[in-house]
Amino acid sequence: MKKNSILTVDNLKVNFYTYEGIVEALDGVNLNLMPGETLGVVGETGCGKSVTGLSIMKLVPPPGRIEEGKVIFNIKNRTLNVLELEERILRKIRGRLISMVFQDPRSALNPVYTVGDQIMEVLLHHRRKTLIKRIIDQLDKKIKEGKAGFLEKFYKKMLTIMMEDPKSDIIELTSKIPFLRGYKRLLKEEAKKEAINMLRLMRIPDPERVVDMYPHELSGGMAQRVVIAMALACNPEILIADEPTTNLDVTVQLQILYLIKRLREEFSSSIIYITHDMGVIAEMCDRVAVMYAGSIVELADVIELFKNPLHPYTRGLLESIPRPGQPFKSIPGTVPSLINPPKGCRFHERCPYAMEICNREKPKFVEVKKNHFVQCFLYQSKSSKD
Amino acid sequence: MEQDILLDIKRLKKYYPVLGGVLRRKIADVKAVDDVSFRIFKGECFGLVGESGCGKTTLGKTIIRLLEPTAGSIYFNVPPEILEEIDKLENSKLRDERKLRELRRKYDLATYKGPKLNLVRRKMQIVYQDPTTSLNPRMLVKDIVAEPLIVQGIAKGIEARKRVIEMLYKVGLTEMHLYRYPHEFSGGQRQRIAVARALITHPEFVVLDEPTSSVDVSVRAQLLNLFEDLRKDLNLTYLFISHDLSVVECIADRVAVMYLGKIVELSDTEDLYNNPLHPYAKALFASIPVPDPTVKRKRIMLTGEVPSPVNPPKGCRFHPRCPQAMEICAQEEPILKDVGNNHFVACHLFE
Numbered sequence: 234m235k236k237n238s239i240l241t242v243d244n245l246k247v248n249f250y251t252y253e254g255i256v257e258a259l260d261g262v263n264l265n266l267m268p269g270e271t272l273g274v275v276g277e278t279g280c281g282k283s284v285t286g287l288s289i290m291k292l293v294p295p296p297g298r299i300e301e302g303k304v305i306f307n308i309k310n311r312t313l314n315v316l317e318l319e320e321r322i323l324r325k326i327r328g329r330l331i332s333m334v335f336q337d338p339r340s341a342l343n344p345v346y347t348v349g350d351q352i353m354e355v356l357l358h359h360r361r362k363t364l365i366k367r368i369i370d371q372l373d374k375k376i377k378e379g380k381a382g383f384l385e386k387f388y389k390k391m392l393t394i395m396m397e398d399p400k401s402d403i404i405e406l407t408s409k410i411p412f413l414r415g416y417k418r419l420l421k422e423e424a425k426k427e428a429i430n431m432l433r434l435m436r437i438p439d440p441e442r443v444v445d446m447y448p449h450e451l452s453g454g455m456a457q458r459v460v461i462a463m464a465l466a467c468n469p470e471i472l473i474a475d476e477p478t479t480n481l482d483v484t485v486q487l488q489i490l491y492l493i494k495r496l497r498e499e500f501s502s503s504i505i506y507i508t509h510d511m512g513v514i515a516e517m518c519d520r521v522a523v524m525y526a527g528s529i530v531e532l533a534d535v536i537e538l539f540k541n542p543l544h545p546y547t548r549g550l551l552e553s554i555p556r557p558g559q560p561f562k563s564i565p566g567t568v569p570s571l572i573n574p575p576k577g578c579r580f581h582e583r584c585p586y587a588m589e590i591c592n593r594e595k596p597k598f599v600e601v602k603k604n605h606f607v608q609c610f611l612y613q614s615k616s617s618k619d
Numbered sequence: 620m621e622q623d624i625l626l627d628i629k630r631l632k633k634y635y636p637v638l639g640g641v642l643r644r645k646i647a648d649v650k651a652v653d654d655v656s657f658r659i660f661k662g663e664c665f666g667l668v669g670e671s672g673c674g675k676t677t678l679g680k681t682i683i684r685l686l687e688p689t690a691g692s693i694y695f696n697v698p699p700e701i702l703e704e705i706d707k708l709e710n711s712k713l714r715d716e717r718k719l720r721e722l723r724r725k726y727d728l729a730t731y732k733g734p735k736l737n738l739v740r741r742k743m744q745i746v747y748q749d750p751t752t753s754l755n756p757r758m759l760v761k762d763i764v765a766e767p768l769i770v771q772g773i774a775k776g777i778e779a780r781k782r783v784i785e786m787l788y789k790v791g792l793t794e795m796h797l798y799r800y801p802h803e804f805s806g807g808q809r810q811r812i813a814v815a816r817a818l819i820t821h822p823e824f825v826v827l828d829e830p831t832s833s834v835d836v837s838v839r840a841q842l843l844n845l846f847e848d849l850r851k852d853l854n855l856t857y858l859f860i861s862h863d864l865s866v867v868e869c870i871a872d873r874v875a876v877m878y879l880g881k882i883v884e885l886s887d888t889e890d891l892y893n894n895p896l897h898p899y900a901k902a903l904f905a906s907i908p909v910p911d912p913t914v915k916r917k918r919i920m921l922t923g924e925v926p927s928p929v930n931p932p933k934g935c936r937f938h939p940r941c942p943q944a945m946e947i948c949a950q951e952e953p954i955l956k957d958v959g960n961n962h963f964v965a966c967h968l969f970e
Contacts, residue, residue, distance in 0.1 A: 452924050555840070557889070
């Protein structure tokens with residue numbers, strides 16, 4: 234695929250080893266993400282949308298295993314294959330370069346910590362140095378003005394050491410002595426300030442109060458804003474939003490969608506937006522990937538996809554949007570079990586255009602038009618002639 | 620257009636007590652449904668929309684007496700002459716309290732108790748949102764569907780079995796499914812079992828409480844078609860509760876919008892969706908994402924959050940968030956009024 238894309242997923246295969254058998258959750262997923270764009274991933278329950286998101290961060294929970302494929306992360310002229318990295322390096326990437334917003338904000342937040350603590354955790358983990366630098370600058374100013382006492386000078390020294398080596402002996406020692414460990418407090422205060430700042434960016438009213446609240450004190454919409462604040466705390470290059478508005482009411486959903494749109498412009502992040510709602514896709518995305526039973530069946534620009542859907546599944550999905558005055562249309566049958574998925578094209582059992590070849594072979598993912606990819610035998614011949 | 624009234628709901632209230640203090644005494648009320656009146660006609664599908672926590676489900680459950688109403692009356696299948704008489708009695712200055720009480724005891728569902736209530740129950744049923752939790756996982760389909768027949772003493776044994784099979788065919792299942800447990804079915808099929816259970820006693824009125832929100836889009840349409848077909852076949856009347864506004868638009872004949880325990884607007888579906896009058900309804904309908912990337916609609920963004928129903932704002936409950944709030948809104952509560960063409964609004968803008 235294209236060279237300048239920020240993220241490339243290539244032939245990703247993920248299996249889950251359950252007692253009932255091997256669930257082939259992802260069966261060769263290919264996609265790419267351009268800088269600054271919003272890519273929508275749409276599909277029904279169990280089609281592998283969330284697993285795709287988790288694989289990109291290498292967070293697939295056991296019994297799941299990434300069997301094959303590459304997730305290539307291309308940033309600042311460096312190329313990283315996420316799936317080959319060690320856990321130690323991954324921890325530095327997650328949250329800073331790629332971060333994720335989960336569907337249910339209540340289970341994504343820890344109920345026994347305040348909102349502020351949880352945002353500060355991200356900041357202290359990834360942006361410790363920037364925070365320390367800011368405090369040192371403030372202390373410097375004080376020292377220059379001659380207002381600083383012994384403690385301030387000592388704090389500055391400690392923080393300078395901390396910036397270079399947070400685990401040095403002197404830090405370990407002084408951080409245990411009550412009167413001398415005040416510099417840690419300074420660091421926390423600075424992080425809290427930044428956390429309040431983040432909450433303000435999320436348009437949360439009265440952030441100074443909210444920062445000390447526990448998740449149960451917040452409404453669903455507020456909690457989701459906090460989760461988004463956490464995800465954006467380090468200004469990530471890629472934000473994976475996994476159904477961030479599914480549990481929310483429409484009026485709150487609209488607020489969150491606008492927030493994400495605005496933040497995309499402010500932070501210039503690229504977004505992978507996972508949802509099952511075609512309306513949200515139309516509202517938010519530049520390009521759309523339609524997933525069915527573990528693979529991407531169609532990938533196109535949003536306007537092209539809505540105007541000219543090619544894959545029979547995409548057509549069915551668009552037709553099943555209720556429209557007043559028209560009878561309800563549906564796709565016959567149900568999503569197949571991925572333990573023993575249909576052979577060949579996984580959609581052929583429900584497909585009105587199924588041909589004989591469909592249950593033998595798996596169609597290839599081909600570019601039928603410019604930037605319009607389809608995985609279907611109806612369009613294979615055209616491209617092979619070219 | 621005159622239609623037969625199936626349900627006439629008058630000043631219905633449902634408060635939940637908030638207990639507190641050492642003695643666990645009642646210290647406040649959650650006003651889940653607060654003074655709601657409307658009518659449902661025979662054979663129609665009445666949509667009820669609103670955000671979570673606005674009292675939609677409580678209203679649905681109270682109407683079919685699964686919850687004890689705090690106040691108000693529910694007249695179910697009462698002849699129009701008697702409804703008129705009750706109306707007259709309630710509105711006349713010299714109220715004949717005794718006669719009114721007598722009539723209410725006879726016709727008001729809210730006063731029914733014991734065997735009399737049980738007899739009405741078979742005429743009103745409910746389908747819940749999530750079939751995985753509303754179906755007992757340890758019962759076979761044949762027992763789940765037959766249970767209402769046995770409880771109501773309508774049929775048992777072979778007769779019940781015959782009716783179960785007949786019902787299963789009606790909802791798109793077959794005899795094959797009789798000896799299976801709920802977990803063996805997909806979400807859509809499970810909801811069909813729940814529908815079969817609700818319809819087996821041949822009810823006239825069915826409350827559908829978010830029946831499609833737990834299933835996928837491609838299956839949703841199948842269920843909606845089933846509801847439509849059954850309505851025609853069995854002459855049913857629905858109360859369709861949903862937060863999915865686009866589904867309601869397609870299935871309902873009339874729609875009521877609820878906000879914080881009150882109905883704020885009620886009208887024919889087409890009229891309401893094209894021309895919402897209440898500022899809340901306007902904002903609500905404008906927030907539906909349109910599945911068309913070329914359309915850019917004007918959005919009305921609401922600020923703030925839904926206030927707590929324990930201590931709702933004085934006057935109009937929407938006024939703290941309303942972009943068109945006036946002075947009067949904070950003082951007086953607007954009444955649901957007909958603004959013509961059977962379009963009811965509770966807003967001071969239209970007085």
